Structures are given as structure tokens and as C-alpha cells.
Amino acid sequence: MNRLANPLAPRGLALPEKTRQIKLWVRRACGLDDDVVVSVTELACRKNGCPDIETVIGIMRPGEKIETIRVKKAIADVTSHDLPRG
Secondary structure, eight states: OOOOOOTTSOOSOOOHHHHHHHHHHHHHHHTOOTTSEEEEEEEEOOSTTSOSEEEEEEEEOTTSOOEEEEESSOGGGOOGGGSOOO
């Protein structure tokens, strides 16, 4: 049986420690309180003009629109220098 790869399927390689580290960096860089939810997701894209893999960070403040930070790298490659300051 020949299986086609789904580019949007989870990559199977969970990086919980790296994900926690990115969340901590975001909290510190943005001065976020504990009531703010930070999500970190790695996405694949096959459209023209977008990176093959990107890390999308969502900042969800109560009662506000979700703020999105996109880093054109895989989760494993994200550093604190990739994140905006303040």
C-alpha cells in the first residue's frame, strides 16, 4: 500500500520542553500575566510564498483579540532572539 504524506499532519516529534521554553520567553518578552494563555504550534505550508515550516505563537489575553507571532522556523530551531521585545 502506497501512503501519501499529509503535509498538515502532526510531525510526530513532540518537543514539550522546547515548547515550554518558547512560552516562557514570550511571557518574559511581553510581560504577560498568568491569566494570559500562550500557545505554540508548528505548521507546514505548501502555498507559494510561505515557509515550509513555521512556528505560530498565539497570545490570548482575556477579552481581547488573539495576537499572533509567526517565526519562519521549526519549533526546535526557535531562539529567544526570534521573538519580538516588549
